[in-house]
Amino acid sequence: MSLDTPMNAPERTLYIAVVTETYTPDINGVAMTCERMVSGLSRRGHRIQLVRTQDPKAPIAEHVDEDIRVRGFAVPWYPDVRFGLITARRLIRAWTKDRPDIVQVVTEGPLGLAALRAARKLGIPAISDFHTLFDHYTRYYKMGWMQGMAEGYLRWFHHQSLATLVPTNALRETLAAHGYHDLKVIGRGVDTERFAPAHRSSALRKTWGVDDDTPVALYVGRLAAEKNLDLAIEAWHAMRSAHPGCRMLFVGDGPMRQALEAAAPEALFVGSKKGAELSAHYASADIFLFPSLSETFGNVTQEAMASGLAVLAFDHAAAGTLIQPGQNGLLATPGDNSTFINQAVHLVNDAGMRQRFGRQARQDALTHDWNEVTIKLEELLMHYAEQREVTAA
Numbered sequence: 001m002s003l004d005t006p007m008n009a010p011e012r013t014l015y016i017a018v019v020t021e022t023y024t025p026d027i028n029g030v031a032m033t034c035e036r037m038v039s040g041l042s043r044r045g046h047r048i049q050l051v052r053t054q055d056p057k058a059p060i061a062e063h064v065d066e067d068i069r070v071r072g073f074a075v076p077w078y079p080d081v082r083f084g085l086i087t088a089r090r091l092i093r094a095w096t097k098d099r100p101d102i103v104q105v106v107t108e109g110p111l112g113l114a115a116l117r118a119a120r121k122l123g124i125p126a127i128s129d130f131h132t133l134f135d136h137y138t139r140y141y142k143m144g145w146m147q148g149m150a151e152g153y154l155r156w157f158h159h160q161s162l163a164t165l166v167p168t169n170a171l172r173e174t175l176a177a178h179g180y181h182d183l184k185v186i187g188r189g190v191d192t193e194r195f196a197p198a199h200r201s202s203a204l205r206k207t208w209g210v211d212d213d214t215p216v217a218l219y220v221g222r223l224a225a226e227k228n229l230d231l232a233i234e235a236w237h238a239m240r241s242a243h244p245g246c247r248m249l250f251v252g253d254g255p256m257r258q259a260l261e262a263a264a265p266e267a268l269f270v271g272s273k274k275g276a277e278l279s280a281h282y283a284s285a286d287i288f289l290f291p292s293l294s295e296t297f298g299n300v301t302q303e304a305m306a307s308g309l310a311v312l313a314f315d316h317a318a319a320g321t322l323i324q325p326g327q328n329g330l331l332a333t334p335g336d337n338s339t340f341i342n343q344a345v346h347l348v349n350d351a352g353m354r355q356r357f358g359r360q361a362r363q364d365a366l367t368h369d370w371n372e373v374t375i376k377l378e379e380l381l382m383h384y385a386e387q388r389e390v391t392a393a
Helices: 030-045 086-098 108-121 134-141 146-157 169-177 200-207 229-242 258-261 275-283 299-306 315-320 337-349 353-365 371-386
Strands: 015-020 047-052 066-070 072-075 079-085 102-105 126-131 162-168 184-185 216-220 249-251 287-290 310-312 329-332
Touching: 015 030, 015 108, 030 047, 030 299, 030 371, 072 126, 072 162, 079 108, 102 108, 108 126, 108 146, 126 216, 126 371, 134 249, 146 353, 162 169, 169 184, 169 315, 184 329, 216 229, 216 275, 216 299, 229 249, 229 258, 229 337, 249 275, 287 299, 287 337, 299 310, 299 315, 299 353, 310 337, 310 353, 315 329, 315 337, 329 337, 329 353
Parallel strands: 015 047, 015 102, 047 066, 102 126, 126 162, 162 184, 216 249, 216 287, 287 310, 310 329
Antiparallel strands: 072 079
16 A cells, blocks of 8 residues: 555644654665654654754755754664764753653664653653664674673663564564563554556566566665575575576675675675665565564565565564465575575476465555554554653653
């Protein structure tokens, strides 16, 4: 369903302060999800103040009533993420003059922490989002010794809010087992007009050096250690052995690009894509390989399904929730690399199977409506905005 589909107006509207250290035009799942939530709430009539890490001279974000942009610094081991430089005192001054009904903290960096402290000081209800397994990332960046500290900090951070939003029941259960509480599931939608088989392009496929019948495997996302992309390349090598014409396409960028290009010189690396270009790249492929085990959700899974691709992933995050093995895709047990590779070979060898999976994936994606997600989020925000018993620190 299109994001522009009309929705019935809510009985009352809120003034919501959304605080995040990543937002469009950043290219990542957190930024995209946050923008979708903000635009959906704005279309519902809510007043949105966006507090984000961005150059103060950058264009004002769409769908917001106020855009507070603060400078930040890149995380040394993850330069795509910028921690915001702001004090709780500045937010206290702003929110004393113009008090939000509720604060939604999207990221757990210094900006998010300042927002939680300011909200607590002023007695404003605040909720938080859990988007990224930063404690798990430490093992991929030679900082495994920090994992315990990172896990402890994240748990402490989210306990400063009234509730923590998570995208799947599986993640809720995992976090609950690690001592988190007040976890609420808010899923994800997908724009099924933007991501659709109709965007398939024979002309684009020709630029990849393939005809209409040659299978193309696709990965979309950050090219980074935590995405487990060595397995994608290993699977593709096995696919090529079974079907020599098979191509592998990587859409995205990141610190591992040079190493991946060296490991798979025959693969296509086209960098990051947006808008119509991204839609066409999805729809013009045939198989979506997603070996990541570091996701909390993975919006690309739904985008691939909506685009009519046969998805192969691990039974984890969005894929574990949305893929029905043998019906709309295939799953491997997390860590079972040999099964992942074998299933990739099955897909490349069986055009009928991958086409059948792609058709069903598309039908299933049509039920993943962003408007319904927005209404569920709205109901939760209204519930916590009414809890005025938050005490000042």
